[in-house]
Amino acid sequence: MSVAIGLWMILFTGLSFAAEEAKAPEPAKAEAPTAAPAAAAVPAPKLPGYFTATSDDPKKPPPWPDPTGGASGVWATPAGDAKGDVPDTLKLGDVYDRMVHNLYSINYVWVLVAGFLVMFMQAGFMMVETGLCRAKNSSHTAAMNLMIYPLGGLAFWIYGFAIGWGNWWNGPVPPGWYPSLGPGLSLLNEGVGIGAAVDAAGKATGAFTYGLFGTKGFFLSSAVGDVSVMVLFFFMMVFMDTTATIPTGAMAERWSWKNFCLYGFWIALPYCLYANWVWGGGFLAQGGINWGLGHGAVDFAGSGVVHAMGGVIALAGAMVIGPRIGKFDAQGRAKAMPGHSVPMVVAGTFILAFGWFGFNPGSTLAGTDLRISYVVVNTMLASFTGALFAMFTLMAKGQKPDSTMMCNGMLAGLVAITAPCAFVDPWAAAVIGAVAGFLVVVSVFFWENRGIDDPVGAISVHGVNGLWGVLSVGIFANGAYGAGWNGVVREEMVKLYGADGVRGLLYGDFSQFIMQLIDCGVVAAFGFVMAYVWFKISDLITPVRVDKEVEIEGLDGPEMGVLGYPDFQLHQGSRIVE
Amino acid sequence: MSVAIGLWMILFTGLSFAAEEAKAPEPAKAEAPTAAPAAAAVPAPKLPGYFTATSDDPKKPPPWPDPTGGASGVWATPAGDAKGDVPDTLKLGDVYDRMVHNLYSINYVWVLVAGFLVMFMQAGFMMVETGLCRAKNSSHTAAMNLMIYPLGGLAFWIYGFAIGWGNWWNGPVPPGWYPSLGPGLSLLNEGVGIGAAVDAAGKATGAFTYGLFGTKGFFLSSAVGDVSVMVLFFFMMVFMDTTATIPTGAMAERWSWKNFCLYGFWIALPYCLYANWVWGGGFLAQGGINWGLGHGAVDFAGSGVVHAMGGVIALAGAMVIGPRIGKFDAQGRAKAMPGHSVPMVVAGTFILAFGWFGFNPGSTLAGTDLRISYVVVNTMLASFTGALFAMFTLMAKGQKPDSTMMCNGMLAGLVAITAPCAFVDPWAAAVIGAVAGFLVVVSVFFWENRGIDDPVGAISVHGVNGLWGVLSVGIFANGAYGAGWNGVVREEMVKLYGADGVRGLLYGDFSQFIMQLIDCGVVAAFGFVMAYVWFKISDLITPVRVDKEVEIEGLDGPEMGVLGYPDFQLHQGSRIVE
């Protein structure tokens, strides 16, 4: 994810031809590649259409949109009709075609399964958030986590995907790149930006110097009715729902159902705009080729796009909605309001950690990119140190090892490693997670001391550590992976270090750190302002907060009509203000 | 699934040769394909045995059953013994063999992982059903959902698989078809039916004009001891357990354990008979070639085979066992008996929605069929609109957005999209789900008003929406996918529309709608009668219902010997009749 996210596939040799072109405003796509100046006399080689998204025969209708995948390589089939595969009569290129169909199939299987795991994280969020709330609000909190999935998802289908990924094909990529999910992604080629590029004939290419948003794919119309597009849509959709569900934790136990529903349809707007800038080929991704800042904004699986965005929206929401009744006493001192089920919180945490194994390595968008094994190990190690250092931090403060805070530590480590997971060494992943585990504990008390009531710690887990994750790329990325990312090909790096991967300041590229700082600033400012304004406006349409009586009674009955636990005798404390 | 389900693989060109043959009673298998009349003089091309399930050398023993998969293409290996792969000395056909082994491997990985997800749905059913019951019956309801998995599974192993899929190889397929899970499926070639086909020598081929049930594979004996068969067995097994567990919801809180255990061994009988008719090559699948009705009964992943069947059995069971004590007052007015844990219901719903991403796209039985991405997106969209329209319907009735009813709405959308998921556009998936979300709310009140007590809404979710899903194929299928399905190859459709996929009445094939109506009628009538008779008979062996005292106390102690929540203080209402 990112312009190049996952689709990105760099040739192992010959990047030297490409350094100049990489800074050209319109990236060269793999279609019979622009020959480098020195080699201009060599005729372009004939490449299969399933790499270049061009039709072999201009007289035939274009093979994309391709709703069955028949144009993504060739499916091996017997010669049932005397026209299929008779191995003895095939040519080498025919076998190559079938081998490439296998390659796409591996990538589809990988990305879809990874996406399933990400979708399952909804269950984890539901359990963590509900478990951290009081029993009297459990039906309401669970229902918000249930319904944000369809609410956000429909908004993504209606308008979000088009805004975020509608011009994805025109994002910056290195020469020789091809989409790992198949040529149908070439349909995502319309958008809006500053500085429209033109081809030799003066015709607009669809690319922009500064991309702002895409405009193709509303309602997944037939214009994008292609198997490749569907994979990308699904994977990106489940990512957005993570962002969407984060504020339901920070605003839990007092958010009115109707205002929440409005929010559910709105969240795709800020999310997809910013996602376009980083993952959809927009101006932050273009920061490398435009401004010479590293490889542009690099956020492998979304510490920034997904988690920081969710966290700053949660902050804005918590500020607008205000603290729960009873959270702060007359002197402003915070009072503990413990969650009603620790086992539910721990189970949810494990579901999230499980789903993260789709979140991070799935973001290669390619099972054939064997770097996935590094991503998995780094993700795991950061979750380990996150949990442990949260425990150590608590103990250093003289507190007991609060089960739920250790859960938040594990999640903080996962949030932080999400951006750098593909680019760093295992030891660095452990360090990033350890810092996250420390940060989350400190941050929870920080916000509480400022009168911000966040029942589940969403601002600290996702917001603060999301930003830390984005920054950490600019520190620890070791250059082993990501050559050509966001279209940046740097000969000088190859000379200096032997490779042109993404590098942090510890590995010789301070400009990447600057770019990551800019990215952090954009997501924090943009997300916060958009959300603050939204919550203020939506409050005028239907109040953001329930009545005081409803809050004291618990939202389950008044808002949802069903209690969370009707058979159980609850302590008074869970029904009325303490 | 369906005769052709998933196995179905249509060649992209040359269907024109095949229109005649498709209506022949015995389908031409891919084995050196029957040359079309006009091309009779052309010698049949030599095809690899792993496509045709024939041995290259008749002197050698047949390569199937193949317990290690060595005969499904060729595994790439180095020449450790001077007989393995030395790339320089291989021929093109050798590389093709290895490429095909990769293709089968992709399909195995995909189908097995999808099957794991389907198996995990058992946990989802357990949580939804248990959460919707009262705490005093939670141990019993959970145990039923636990044990239906081994009980039903052993019955499937002992006799179900043989009945359902024992003659699978002789189902109707288009010319040039080959099994995506490998040639070992050719072992499933014995059954019973009407109108036995004979070959030129007058010998029975194993195919029937009207297939009734299979007879090979009891206990997975060594006659079917093949890796291909094991994949199919596993995937079909976990599907059946979904059907098996549906009635445990409708009959919860009063079903005696012993009667339930008997039921667990019986359920494979009706399920596998009907599954044979639709998915195992039986007479409903043959409806296209026999009666000219569309592509025969088309039920991609089992709205009918799995869900409608489960729903009508649940209806019969609920009628025989009668309502819970206290559900209806003296005037027959229904009384709410809320489930004891809303968070458990929501968690279960997410597990089910997660597992459905195995259920539906796994039913291609091929990860190399890239249409899986469409299936995933359609499945997700229908779940979205199902949940939302359940909420809208409740609100339109002036009710609150009951958390558990929105869960049922999401599940209803999933049930309905199960049959059409591969054949429809995303917008149609959204419509199908929306109708399901409306239907489930209306249906729940419909049955309740008729004195049917279904504690979890299983009849409405699975029965009513299962039928709706089957019908919706006959309305919305757009013709893009499914050419050759169930052996139907129609030249006139190619002329009219450019493709011969499965089409509903909105896309020019009214006969498909008729076939789907017939299918609905068969499952409803057959399932209901079988189940009603069964519950009446089994009641004579051991009573279907627990004693009144047991029901009032709660079934946990008397039936299972362990309480669901021994440490918690429960309201009286959850222990005695209200």
Add this chain to the structure above:
Amino acid sequence: MSVAIGLWMILFTGLSFAAEEAKAPEPAKAEAPTAAPAAAAVPAPKLPGYFTATSDDPKKPPPWPDPTGGASGVWATPAGDAKGDVPDTLKLGDVYDRMVHNLYSINYVWVLVAGFLVMFMQAGFMMVETGLCRAKNSSHTAAMNLMIYPLGGLAFWIYGFAIGWGNWWNGPVPPGWYPSLGPGLSLLNEGVGIGAAVDAAGKATGAFTYGLFGTKGFFLSSAVGDVSVMVLFFFMMVFMDTTATIPTGAMAERWSWKNFCLYGFWIALPYCLYANWVWGGGFLAQGGINWGLGHGAVDFAGSGVVHAMGGVIALAGAMVIGPRIGKFDAQGRAKAMPGHSVPMVVAGTFILAFGWFGFNPGSTLAGTDLRISYVVVNTMLASFTGALFAMFTLMAKGQKPDSTMMCNGMLAGLVAITAPCAFVDPWAAAVIGAVAGFLVVVSVFFWENRGIDDPVGAISVHGVNGLWGVLSVGIFANGAYGAGWNGVVREEMVKLYGADGVRGLLYGDFSQFIMQLIDCGVVAAFGFVMAYVWFKISDLITPVRVDKEVEIEGLDGPEMGVLGYPDFQLHQGSRIVE
């Protein structure tokens, strides 16, 4: 897993060349294979480096460690820079290279996804163990299951992996073998043992007659910074956490948090030592080639390595820590202390059964090994009969079908089938599971009658049935699979039976049974002694058991600082001693 586990890939022909060599102390690796004496004049064929882990060009730097996977076959890419793939100009060997990259990719995707499922089992263990404890200890039990994952995982990263798998490449394998996860595994080539092998030049090869432990890969240092190593690390890591979490059940409700944390860092030591002996190429794996006992110790997915080890440590821990207050009355009679949430136990059981579908078939370490389908079916069947025979055993004893004991029956069946799952017929899997279901019930009462208090039955489920699983390989393995396992190639078996797979005593190889008995003895004695000594010593550092007052109050508040269920009114019984 095992030296050859999963990586093991045997050529289908020509094992006859190899019988002699197989008993040589240093196994011949696939690198230009040692020609058999009779064929010495034939020049060794030139094989691709990605099979043999040798560089084609000695002048270039060695291609491993390979942090991006570029040296594992060749990734199909277009000729964007005029140096990529132009299909028309490729040679056959080039297409072969790309096909092999697909093969590795399939194996990565399979093993990683399987590993994710295994990791998710942590959630299952948490729920089963917590549900079986009393509510007053639920936060503590859940937290132990949460934190064993990072504690054990970091220990594995720091020192465990190096001990267990650091000399993996020098384990015994058959000729022609290559690693299914790629050539980078050749980096794991340093260890300690008895009887160092030397090559023709008198230089130590790294192999030993009796391997004891490995010494490479501490902290996953850059010396092993390879994508292949990362996959192996991840998969092996999640396996160890299963072992690590088993004692938390047997010692629950009384284990002090600090002592538990120490244990978490220690557990990798005994686990990885023993794992080295069986899976890492050590002396038990070498039992076939050294002592002529079958194929050496055969434990496909770890009935012994994972479960028996966990079970005997749990036994030692339960003995050292002593029974819970109130478990035994003054006469030593056991008193039931029912778990606080049956639905939680059942949900956890399903999660475990789901995760086991990663545990067992993932242990092929190859999605291209189609035997995975057998493994899946056998795993499922044993879980079925395990659950049912636990129920039958209870009923035969005149007891009710205790929901939680049926859960333990299902788990017992899964534990037992873990070692033999790849080697036995489906009927044998059913028998193995049935025995396990019987054994677990008998065993629970056996230990209880001896004054051992195991709140969750971990000793019986994992210890007793782990040993039964290891033994069952020596009884039921049918010879269809595993030829060449642990480097054993036996011509006489091929003559007698037509194949040289792993065979139990029912299939002609009594020596395998003896080897399995030895393996059982080693794990029981080594694990128990190590653990007993450890718990005694660690008790001196920080007490293993909490104070009496803490135990009576419940550990949640005093140890963790947060109660499991603060909103719920609990029975006195769950807060104070009964």
